[in-house]
Amino acid sequence: MNARPSLPLASNLPTFEPGQxxxxxxxxxxxxxxxxxxxxxxxxxxxxxxxxxxxxxxxxxxxxxxxxxxxxxxxxxxxxxxxxxxxxxxxxxxxxxxxxxxxxxxxxxxxxxxxxxxxxxxxxxxxxxxxxxTSGLAGLAYAGIPATTRGANRGVILATGHSCAKDEESLDWRQLAQTGLPIILYMAIKRLDVIVGELLDGGADPQTPVAIVEEATTPRQRTLVTTLENCTRDAKTHGCAAPAIIAIGAIVNLREHLQDFLLNAGTQA
Missing domain, CATH: 3.40.1010.10 (Tetrapyrrole methylase, N-terminal domain)
Structure with missing residues (x-):
């Protein structure tokens, strides 16, 4: 059997010049x-x-x-x-x-x-x-969670959970909760309890689905599915650690129907 030929890089790619x-x-x-x-x-x-x-x-x-x-x-x-x-x-x-x-x-x-x-x-x-x-989109896709899906949402919020510098304004999580849009969090494991508390104070439904995807798109990918009111406790119970992407919203629900057939779904926490 003949070996499959490797694909050459496209010939029209820009030249990488010295000093750039x-x-x-x-x-x-x-x-x-x-x-x-x-x-x-x-x-x-x-x-x-x-x-x-x-x-x-x-x-x-x-x-x-x-x-x-x-x-x-x-x-x-x-x-x-x-x-x-x-x-x-x-x-x-x-x-x-x-x-x-x-x-x-x-x-x-x-x-x-x-x-x-x-x-x-x-x-x-x-x-x-x-x-x-970006991992906020690719990581969720590998876990079987679409960032947008018809009938669930017409927008999505990408946000960092990392504490801001002193000269920057902090996110108003209560206000974000009121949008009803799914929230995809980067760098949020350490401050998850604070973020969840403010989302709940802002009126978010405690039963909102949450997925925590650790080491997304790697062979070590692991996904924990929980709810907003339980996610902080469950993250600690399962030892969730950075790097991780956290999705909050109805978009998480589709994973249940996809994960058994999705080849790159990773493991379930």
Whole structure:
């Protein structure tokens, strides 16, 4: 039997020039979710400045000569300062290197890509945005939970549960509860009790379905389905931990009908 030929990268992809910085989304975790443009960037980079959630499997797709520099930010652990990361990107570009800033998910969805792009522009550095598949959508899809579905919702709210900086306004969870729209939370495990309490105070139905998807789109994916009033207790009982995506709303209900036949559904907590 003849081996199946590998697919070459499209010939019309843009040239990665020395002195440029490409802000690249690595997707939700599964290397198969990388875009062709992201793979193209990895295979031409001189240096890759990557986050903590970028897997070894994805980094292995880079050209062997590329230098890897870790710039991860993980809650509760020592992390690189954002200004230092951006200054490093500028310095590397000024060394006439091809620089990939590799981020989990999408650079512009809770990835600080906007901040880095603004500072690169201010420094006169040419850059390219390479969108990635954000975990808030891909992770739920792998778990059999559609972000939108006809008859359930005509919109969705993406929100971070991470505590805001002192100079930023906190989300009004009570007000979000009153929209009736499904809420997809990033980085919310540590503050889940606070968020749930405010949603309930805002009038959210205690029986609203909730799904917590841990390590979404990876072989370790695990999903806990519960309700708003019980999710904090159940998350502790089952040892749910970051990284996790949390979906709150009727969109969770479809998982029950899909999970037995969904090949990438992961395990049930």
């Amino acid at each position: 910085v490409w802000l690249v989304g690595a997707g939700a975790g599964d290397p198969g979710l990388l875009t062709l443009l992201a793979l193209h960037a990895l295979q031409h980079a001189d240096v890759i400045v990557h986050d903590a959630l970028v897997s070894d499997e994805i980094l292995a797709l880079a050209r062997p000569q590329a230098r890897r520099e870790f710039a991860g930010k993980r809650g509760g652990h020592p992390s690189a300062h954002q200004d230092d990361i951006t200054e490093s990107l500028i310095d590397l570009a000024r060394q006439n290197l091809r620089v990939v800033r590799l981020k989990g998910g999408d650079p512009f969805v809770f990835g600080r890509g906007g901040e880095e792009a603004a500072q690169l522009a201010a420094a006169g550095i040419n850059f390219r945005i390479v969108p990635g598949v």
